[in-house]
Amino acid sequence: MSKDYMDVQASYGRCSRQKGFITRFYELLMEKDERIPRMFEGTDWSQQNRALRRGISIALTFAGGSNIVERSMDEMADVHSRKGRAPVDPVLYKHWRESLLQAVKEFDPRITPELEKHWAEALKKTTDHFTEHY
Ligand code: HEM
Numbered sequence: 200m201s202k203d204y205m206d207v208q209a210s211y212g213r214c215s216r217q218k219g220f221i222t223r224f225y226e227l228l229m230e231k232d233e234r235i236p237r238m239f240e241g242t243d244w245s246q247q248n249r250a251l252r253r254g255i256s257i258a259l260t261f262a263g264g265s266n267i268v269e270r271s272m273d274e275m276a277d278v279h280s281r282k283g284r285a286p287v288d289p290v291l292y293k294h295w296r297e298s299l300l301q302a303v304k305e306f307d308p309r310i311t312p313e314l315e316k317h318w319a320e321a322l323k324k325t326t327d328h329f330t331e332h333y
Pocket residue numbers: 235238239241242243247250251253254255258275278279285287291292294295325326329
């Protein structure tokens with residue numbers, strides 16, 4: 200069954216309106232694997248936080264089956280591919296999904312087990328797409 204993940208989009212809205220959501224996500228991600236903080240050594244964080252906010256929004260729209268964001272998704276996947284500016288070994292994507300899900304659980308006051316399941320599905324679609332592009 201195809202889903203539009205509007206409930207996930209709404210949850211993302213509730214999270215991202217709160218200060219500290221993206222920062223908390225990165226804090227969790229950094230602890231998962233020692234390779235990760237090293238990748239972000241030269242990063243401009245205000246720019247990166249903005250890029251990721253937009254990136255998640257694109258990813259959720261993509262997961263919902265809309266192809267208007269296909270090009271943006273491919274561009275993000277290219278950045279993280281073997282030959283990209285910031286290559287990401289696909290084994291690391293489970294950390295990305297877990298960290299984001301954890302941050303959502305901490306920040307969305309209306310999280311439910313069903314919503315968590317939808318989030319997990321939507322994020323898996325995104326990282327599977329990145330993995331195919333690797
Ligand atoms: C473990 C997983 C991931 C790691 C370690 C990672 C790491 C990075 C790094 C090192 C950069 C470059 C930062 C810089 O310019 O200094 C970056 C950029 C970016 N990442 Fe990721 N990333 C991961 C997963 C993802 C996923 C799944 C998305 C999807 C939403 C994403 C979206 C972006 C975006 C939008 C940018 C900015 C691209 C640009 O500047 O053109 N990342 N990432």
